[in-house]
Amino acid sequence: xxxxxxxxxxxxxxxxxxxxxxxxxxxxxxxxxxxxxxxxxxxxxxxxxxxxxxxxxxxxxxxxxxxxxxxxxxxxxxxxxxxxxxxxxxxxxxxxxxxxxxxxxxxxxxxxxxxxxxxxxxxxxxxxxxxxxxxxxxxxxxxxxxxxxxxxxxxxxxxxxxxxxxxxxxxxxxxxxxxxxxxxxxxxxxxxxxxxxxxxxxxxxxxxxxxxxxxxxxxxxxxxxxxxxxxxxxxxxxxxxxxxxxxxxxxxxxxxxxxxxxxxxxxxxxxxxxxxxxxxxxxxxxxxxxx
Amino acid sequence: xxxxxxxxxxxxxxxxxxxxxxxxxxxxxxxxxxxxxxxxxxxxxxxxxxxxxxxxxxxxxxxxxxxxxxxxxxxxxxxxxxxxxxxxxxxxxxxxxxxxxxxxxxxxxxxxxxxxxxxxxxxxxxxxxxxxxxxxxxxxxxxxxxxxxxxxxxxxxxxxxxxxxxxxxxxxxxxxxxxxxxxxxxxxxxxxxxxxxxxxxxxxxxxxxxxxxxxxxxxxxxxxxxxxxxxxxxxxxxxxxxxxxxxxxxxxxxxxxxxxxxxxxxxxxxxxxxxxxxxx
Numbered sequence: 001x002x003x004x005x006x007x008x009x010x011x012x013x014x015x016x017x018x019x020x021x022x023x024x025x026x027x028x029x030x031x032x033x034x035x036x037x038x039x040x041x042x043x044x045x046x047x048x049x050x051x052x053x054x055x056x057x058x059x060x061x062x063x064x065x066x067x068x069x070x071x072x073x074x075x076x077x078x079x080x081x082x083x084x085x086x087x088x089x090x091x092x093x094x095x096x097x098x099x100x101x102x103x104x105x106x107x108x109x110x111x112x113x114x115x116x117x118x119x120x121x122x123x124x125x126x127x128x129x130x131x132x133x134x135x136x137x138x139x140x141x142x143x144x145x146x147x148x149x150x151x152x153x154x155x156x157x158x159x160x161x162x163x164x165x166x167x168x169x170x171x172x173x174x175x176x177x178x179x180x181x182x183x184x185x186x187x188x189x190x191x192x193x194x195x196x197x198x199x200x201x202x203x204x205x206x207x208x209x210x211x212x213x214x215x216x217x218x219x220x221x222x223x224x225x226x227x228x229x230x231x232x233x234x235x236x237x238x239x240x241x242x243x244x245x246x247x248x249x250x251x252x253x254x255x256x257x258x259x260x261x262x263x264x265x266x267x268x269x270x271x272x273x274x275x276x277x278x279x280x281x282x283x284x285x286x287x288x289x290x291x
Numbered sequence: 292x293x294x295x296x297x298x299x300x301x302x303x304x305x306x307x308x309x310x311x312x313x314x315x316x317x318x319x320x321x322x323x324x325x326x327x328x329x330x331x332x333x334x335x336x337x338x339x340x341x342x343x344x345x346x347x348x349x350x351x352x353x354x355x356x357x358x359x360x361x362x363x364x365x366x367x368x369x370x371x372x373x374x375x376x377x378x379x380x381x382x383x384x385x386x387x388x389x390x391x392x393x394x395x396x397x398x399x400x401x402x403x404x405x406x407x408x409x410x411x412x413x414x415x416x417x418x419x420x421x422x423x424x425x426x427x428x429x430x431x432x433x434x435x436x437x438x439x440x441x442x443x444x445x446x447x448x449x450x451x452x453x454x455x456x457x458x459x460x461x462x463x464x465x466x467x468x469x470x471x472x473x474x475x476x477x478x479x480x481x482x483x484x485x486x487x488x489x490x491x492x493x494x495x496x497x498x499x500x501x502x503x504x505x506x507x508x509x510x511x512x513x514x515x516x517x518x519x520x521x522x523x524x525x526x527x528x529x530x531x532x533x534x535x536x537x538x539x540x541x542x543x544x545x546x547x548x549x550x551x552x553x554x555x556x557x558x559x560x561x562x563x564x565x566x567x568x569x570x571x
Contacts, residue, residue, distance in 0.1 A: 045405075174399050
C-alpha cells in the first residue's frame, strides 16, 4: 500500500505522462551542462554576467516570436543572436574600457528586458509574454528536447576540451597568458557557451529564470564541496534534484513548473547556505572555547 | 628545445664543479656573455598613460638584475612587456635562446591571483608543468613528485594537500616560487617577490633566487629594498618611466642617479640608502 503511494507520488507522474518525461529529461540535460558552466562562472566571480546574458537572450527571442509565433527554433536562433551580440559588446567594452563593467552590464540588463517585453507585447498577448518570461517546461516537445540535449552535449564537449585553461584563467589569467594561452579567446568561448546554455534553458525557464539552473545549484554546491571536481558534481546533482522536485510539486499542486523548479533550487541553496553558516558558527565557537 | 636545455644543464654542472672560476658577480671568468633579453626603444602604455618610455638595454644570459624605482616607475610594466603580457607601443623585446613559453617564468605580484580558487598547494606548484602539458596533454606521473620536491625546496611540504586559500601571505609567496621551480625556465621574472613577507621567508626566497642565478638562469627582479639590491644583485636597472641607469649595481645606484629616479632627496648626500620607497 505504502509502495503504491510512493510510486504514484514520485514516479507515476513521469511514467504516465510523456510531457512530464520530456520536461524531466530537459531538466537533467540542462543540469548536466549548467553544473560545470555555473561552477566556472561563480569561480570567475561572474554571476552577474550570467544573469545579464540570460536577459540578453530576450530581445532576439522576442523578435523571433513577432515573426514566427512560438516556433522554438526561431526563438532560439533569435535569442542566440542577441546573446552573442551582447557578448561581443561586453568584450569590446572591456577592451576599450569606456565604462566600468558593472555599469554597462546593468544597462544591457534593463535594455534587454525593456526591448524584449515591448516587442512581445506589440505582437502577442499577456499569456505569450508570460511564456517568454517564465518558460513552458511542460510544453517541451521532441524537437525542442532534441535541441536542448544537443546544445547541452555541445557545451559539455567544448568544456571538456578547454576546462583546464578556463580553470586557470579564472584565478591566474596572467599565468595562462605567459604560457601562450589567449585570454580573450578563452573568455569569448566561455561566454558563448554560457549563452548557448541559456538559449537551451530559455524554452523551459523563460528569460527571467533561465539563469536558475546555471547559478543556483553551483552556488549551493559551494557550501558542500571545496575541490573543483566535487563542486561540478554536486552542482549537477542539485540541478537535477531541483528539476525533479520542482516538476513533482508543480504536478501535484498544479502550479507553474518553471517557477516551482526555481523555488526548489532556491530552497536547496537556502538550506546549503544555512548548513554552511551553522558549520562556520560551530567552528568559530570551538575556536574561542578555552582548551 | 631539448638540445638547448641540455646545454644549460651542462653549463650548470660545469659551474658547480668549478666554483673558484668565477668573478664577484657569479659569472664565469672569460665567458662571453650572450645577450638574452634585448630591449630596443621599448615604450609601453595603458590608454593615455605612458608607463615606460624608450627603454633600451640588454639582460645578458645568466645575469641577475634588480629593477628598482619608485611606485609607478614602470617596474611591473617592464616585466609584463618582457613576459609578453602587454604589447609594446613602440620598440621591441627580443628574447634569444628560448623556444617555448615554458622557458620564461613570471612570478606575479600576489594580488593578481584569486587565492580563493579551489586548488591545492601541490596542484598549484604543479601548474609549473603546464607549458609542457597544455589544455589536453596527459599529466605525466612524475609531475607529482616534481611538485612535491619543489614544495620541499620552499619548505611547504607539510601543507602540500591544503588549499591555496589556507596559506599565509608568506607561504603563498613560497608556493609561487615552487611553481617557478617546477617550470624550470631559463628566464625568471620576479615581481616584488619579497614584499610583505617576514624576514625568514624573505631570506629563504632570496637563497632560492641566488640558486637560480647560480644555475645559469637569467633572473630579473622588481624590488624596493635598496640594501638588498646593493648586497645581492650584480646588476641594476633604475627606472623612472625611462631607464635612469642600467648596469653594475654600484654605478647604477650612485646618489645623483637615485635623486633623478626620485628614490633619494636632492639635498642630503648620505649615499644610496637615503629615502627608500615604501613597498606597495
